[in-house]
Amino acid sequence: MEVTSIQDGIIIDHIPAGRALSVIHFLGLDPTRTRMALIMNTRSERYGSKDIIKIEQEATFQLDILGFVAPQASINIVKAGKIVSKRTPGRPLSLVNVIRCSNPRCVTTVEGGIDQGFHLDTTGGQPGVYRCDYCDEEAELS
């Protein structure tokens, strides 16, 4: 399948297949206002299949969150129809008010007005997992 190239914006490539909608959600992109192309379950030489998101606007949003939702993605910055830079997302050391803790025993389920914080834990080896600041439960992609 083919989708027209973008002129100025971002291409997020190598998103795990089926996760593009989560990426859009976590990036806080409003699908009703953003000019973008969504390609899902396309062929990937590296991973078998993948999703791609092409966004025709400047990256004013927090790309760091990709390090949680799609750490193996690649971020391509496009200027005047050409890719001018390419990188993989870093793993942010903390995520604040991005995801909610799914542990029913966690204090965040009863205490309003506090931040939903997660931190990167690498004791089990790289790349590590995100754990709730309060109860240490591993973060889940909802």
Add this chain to the structure above:
Amino acid sequence: MGDLRGSSLVTLDDMRLEHIRSLIQRAAYIDGHRQQVAKTCAGRVLATLFYEPSTRTRLSFETAMLRLGGQVVGFAGAQLSSASKGETISDTLKVVSNYADLVAIRHPKEGAARVAAQAASVPVINAGDGGHMHPTQTLADLATIQARLGRLSDLTVGLCGDLTFGRTVHSLVTTLARFGGIRFVLISPDELRCPQYVLDRIDAAPTCSYLCTRDLTSVIGDLDVLYMTRVQQERFFNEDDYLRLRDTYILDEAKLSGARQHLAVLHPLPRVNEIAVEVDSDPRAAYFQQVKEGMLVRMALEAALLGDPLPGYEDEMEEN
């Protein structure tokens, strides 16, 4: 020790090893100088906020403060507190910070003590948050091991029973691994094995190792410490499995006959039937001493967080 003044204890993972060592050393000093330290915290007020009942732990915190000459206020059971009217933990702590110099909080939700410490303007001690953390229990365990064996590293430490849900086990393993030189022997039924993240922490400590086994009898002779835990019936799907496993791990004199003479048997108490009563009179039984050490380390901790120096302690340290 000025470093601990004004700080909170939510998890031992945040506390430097030198501070843990210092608290244990202070607990030993307090034990030998009960009269001298009896007015250390005179004029201080400890609030014990127990959102779920745990009478023994509360008594330990409160006795510790009373023995330092301070006083205690508090509640036990959420129905007695404004929590039942929907007040947040944060608001409760902001209010109580105006009354008390120090707070010990126990709450059924994991992470509640962190929320409390963030909201309070006085030091907060985590007295247990759900199945999560219970740092003063671990301090009591460490103090008992230090008192019995004279060291916290170069030890073979067996942990037996429910290693899946036992928070005291996870905290003790994690903290001992930081001291280093520990061979852990993890004794449990397959259903109640130690979780991976705890094993990862042992692996991450270069001088520590672990062995998982189901058989207590075959390893008891290697141990310096044996930490027994309760196997709770509700962890099992059927009664037969529970009864079979429960009885496998009962520590009695017959099993102890294969153990070393200096073995220290620990248990967080209360026990149900994991340890036969006949073991109580064996010199290797350390679980009632553990209760005493628990009160002493809480005394050391309360004084340290308040910044109240123990009379005579610094002089004694200089002499040694």
